[in-house]
Amino acid sequence: MSRTEFDQNFPYGLDRPRQARGTLSAGMGLGVLALVLAFVLGDLGGPNGLVVLVLLIAFVATFVISAGLFRTSRTTKVQAADRMLDGLDLRGDERAVDLGCGTGLLCAGLAVRLPEGSVVGVDSWVENDLQPTGRALAKKTLQLAGVKKVSILTGSVRELPLADASMDLAVSRDALGSLPSKDARREAIEELARVIVPDGRVALLEPLRSRELAALLTAAGFRDVRRSKRWWLLMPPHRLITATR
Numbered sequence: 001m002s003r004t005e006f007d008q009n010f011p012y013g014l015d016r017p018r019q020a021r022g023t024l025s026a027g028m029g030l031g032v033l034a035l036v037l038a039f040v041l042g043d044l045g046g047p048n049g050l051v052v053l054v055l056l057i058a059f060v061a062t063f064v065i066s067a068g069l070f071r072t073s074r075t076t077k078v079q080a081a082d083r084m085l086d087g088l089d090l091r092g093d094e095r096a097v098d099l100g101c102g103t104g105l106l107c108a109g110l111a112v113r114l115p116e117g118s119v120v121g122v123d124s125w126v127e128n129d130l131q132p133t134g135r136a137l138a139k140k141t142l143q144l145a146g147v148k149k150v151s152i153l154t155g156s157v158r159e160l161p162l163a164d165a166s167m168d169l170a171v172s173r174d175a176l177g178s179l180p181s182k183d184a185r186r187e188a189i190e191e192l193a194r195v196i197v198p199d200g201r202v203a204l205l206e207p208l209r210s211r212e213l214a215a216l217l218t219a220a221g222f223r224d225v226r227r228s229k230r231w232w233l234l235m236p237p238h239r240l241i242t243a244t245r
């Protein structure tokens, strides 16, 4: 299947559906409120006009943000996955894991780039994180990408179903930073330290808590921990955190 066909058929899924739809609804509500107030108040000179103007500005801002959230889910996360994986300068024989693999997008990208390696995706299929979700969704992506040798495992990033020192590389997008507590995030990073071989690498593309994740990686014994500038391609903008075991 060609790249264009893949892009057209990829089962995008909506990231964080509750937040995306909530932001869109809030924007619509503000727009309607501005119009109703403008109609009811009639005279928009002085403070009345200012209130309507502020509501309209809030409407436009919320609308732009929600358009960005939908655009990220529908298109730019595919571009970001390519940018992320191309930047890793892979040898082609690494054993790699994608944490919170969701749609299977990173798994598919890894499998294409690791002809001599192996790829595992791990996810616990949280409904409010991705809609639709489930193993079948990831499998569909892999089928579209024409890759066969990928294992999709159901499990938690806080207790990875992987042996000690069994992976050369771990990647993840928008999963670890949203775990529900700092303890949960620490557990996930400690699991990474357990499964990654010495000199193995980690690359996390995260919209939230990149500073905290970088600190947790350092505390877990990773070196060369780096945080990139924001990637405005994605909404909310993400940062790439890289580290070596």
Ligand SMILES: C[S@@+](CC[C@H](N)C(=O)[O-])C[C@H]1O[C@@H](n2cnc3c(N)ncnc32)[C@H](O)[C@@H]1O
Binding pocket: 015, 016, 077, 099, 100, 101, 102, 103, 104, 105, 122, 123, 124, 125, 126, 127, 129, 130, 133, 155, 156, 157, 158, 172, 173, 174, 175, 179
């Ligand atoms: C916003 S989605 C991102 C999916 C995918 N990484 C992508 O880039 O398209 C977050 C994913 O993390 C998964 N997730 C959340 N908490 C998890 C946990 N404790 N263990 C494994 N997966 C988890 C969710 O099920 C969801 O698939």
